[in-house]
Amino acid sequence: xxxxxxxxxxxxxxxxxxxxxxxxxxxxxxxxxxxxxxxxxxxxxxxxxxxxxxxxxxxxxxxxxxxxxxxxxxxxxxxxxxxxxxxxxxxxxxxxxxxxxxxxxxxxxxxxxxxxxxxxxxxxxxxxxxxxxxxxxxxxxxxxxxxxxxxxxxxxxxxxxxxxxxxxxxxxxxxxxxxxxxxxxxxxxxxxxxxxxxxxxxxxxxxxxxxxxxxxxxxxxxxxxxxx
Numbered sequence: 001x002x003x004x005x006x007x008x009x010x011x012x013x014x015x016x017x018x019x020x021x022x023x024x025x026x027x028x029x030x031x032x033x034x035x036x037x038x039x040x041x042x043x044x045x046x047x048x049x050x051x052x053x054x055x056x057x058x059x060x061x062x063x064x065x066x067x068x069x070x071x072x073x074x075x076x077x078x079x080x081x082x083x084x085x086x087x088x089x090x091x092x093x094x095x096x097x098x099x100x101x102x103x104x105x106x107x108x109x110x111x112x113x114x115x116x117x118x119x120x121x122x123x124x125x126x127x128x129x130x131x132x133x134x135x136x137x138x139x140x141x142x143x144x145x146x147x148x149x150x151x152x153x154x155x156x157x158x159x160x161x162x163x164x165x166x167x168x169x170x171x172x173x174x175x176x177x178x179x180x181x182x183x184x185x186x187x188x189x190x191x192x193x194x195x196x197x198x199x200x201x202x203x204x205x206x207x208x209x210x211x212x213x214x215x216x217x218x219x220x221x222x223x224x225x226x227x228x
Contacts, residue, residue, distance in 0.1 A: 044085075044086045044227065045083065045084060045085045045086065045227060046083075046084040046225045046226060046227035047081070047082075047083055047084075047225075047226045047227065048081065048082045048083075048084055048094070048096075048189070048223045048224065048225045048226070049080075049081055049223065049224050049226070050078070050079070050080040050081070050082070050098070050189075050191075050221045050222065050223040050224075051077070051078065051079050051080070051221060051222060051223075052077070052078050052191075052219055052220050052221025052222055053075060053076070053077060053078070053219070053220050053221070054075065054076050054077065054078045054100050054101075054102065054217050054218065054219045055075050055217060055218045055219075056073045056074070056075075056102055056215070056216075056217050057194070057216040057217055057218050058197070058198070058213075058214030058215050058216035058217070059213065059214045059215075060073045060102065060123055060213070060214070060215045060217075061073045061074065061102075064105060064107075064121060065109065068205070068209075068211060069204075069211055069212070069213050069214070071105060071121045071123050071158070072105030072107075072121060073102035073103060073104075073105065073121075073123045074102065074103025074104075074105070075102075075103050076100065076101045076102040076103045076124075077100075077101055078098055078099065078100045078101075078219050078221055079098065079099050080096055080097060080098030080099065080127075080221070081096065081097060082094040082095065082096035082097075082131065083095055083096075084133070084225070084227075089135075089139045090134060090135045090136075090139070091132070091133070091134055091135070092132070092133045092135075093130070093131070093132055094130075094131045094132075094133070094150075095129070095130055095131075096127075096128075096129045096130075096131055096150075097126070097127065097128055097129070098126070098127040098129070099124070099126055099127075100124060100125040100126070100127060100217065100219070101122075101124040102122075102123045102124060102217070104120055104121060104122045104123075105120070105121040106118075106119070106120050107119060111162065117162055117163040117164060118162075118163040119160060119161065119162050119163065120160065120161045121158075121159075121160050122158070122159045122160070123156075123157070123158055123159075123215070124156075124157045125154055125155065125156050125157065125197060125215065125217075126154070126155040126157070127152045127153075127154055127155075127176065127178075127195070128152055128153045128154075128155070129150045129151065129152035129153075129176075129178065130150055130151055130152070131148055131149065131150030131178070132148065132149055132150060133146050133147070133148045134146060134147050134148075135184070142185070142186070143183060143184065143185050144183070144184045145181065145182070145183050145184075146181065146182055146183070146184060147179075147180070147181050148178075148179070148180050148181065148182060148191065148193065149177075149178060149179045149180070150177075150178050151175065151176070151177060152175070152176040152177070152178060152195075153173060153174075153175060153176070154173065154174050154175070154176040154195075154197050154215075155171060155173055156171065156172045156173070156174065156197065156199065156215055157169070157170075157171050158170045158171070158172075158203075158204055170203040170204055171203070172199050172201045172203055172204070172213075174197065174198065174199035176195055176196055176197045177195070177196045178193050178194065178195040178196070179193065179194055180192050180193025180194060180219075184225075187224060187225045187226070188222065188223070188224060188225075189222070189223040189224075189225060190221075190222055190223075191219075191220070191221050191222075191223065192218070192219070192220050193218070193219050193221075194216070194217075194218050194219075195216060195217055195218075195219065196216055197214075197215040197216050197217065198212070198213065198214050198215070198216065199212075199213055199215075200212050200213070201213065
């Protein structure tokens with residue numbers, strides 16, 4: 001006859017094995033849920049909201065009265081949003097849009113009427129970009145440096161207002177290139193980036209002359225990454 005004790009021992013062993021497998025699976029799920037999901041590919045993605053300061057680096061900041069391509073632009077601000085898709089633990093691609101507004105120039109001057117008239121010059125750019133980020137260091141670390149770069153369509157806008165006259169507006173589209181570096185701390189990102197923004201047009205000159213313009217700028221911004 002079969003020994004009843006052996007059957008009881010077998011059942012107990014199976015129950016214990018099942019319990020161990022269940023505990024191991026649960027522990028694995030908990031550990032994975034705490035892992036750095038934003039560095040796993042290819043399904044992970046993030047929505048990144050950004051804002052910061054911009055500084056003209058080309059001739060757009062030159063003197064309006066003594067140069068033919070300067071508009072006295074000063075430091076301004078930048079707002080942007082990007083949708084980031086990871087294509088590996090250390091690489092991502094992100095379509096983006098950024099609104100860049102340089103500091104306006106206000107003053108009084110003689111525009112050939114014999115009177116000093118008040119004026120205001122405003123320059124800005126909308127950047128439609130496709131950016132790439134390469135992350136350095138170990139995934140999941142508290143901090144990760146990265147390098148970034150991208151191509152963009154730059155929609156440059158100019159507006160001036162002269163006392164007693166209607167405002168004048170003009171736009172110019174041109175391709176652009178951006179390169180930069182930054183540091184990621186959890187869901188926060190700190191980025192410094194340089195954008196090449198150069199074009200030739202006759203839209204901005206009072207006499208309609210085709211001139212070469214340099215609207216390069218440097219941006220320093222903070223971003224918040226929202227993702228799964």
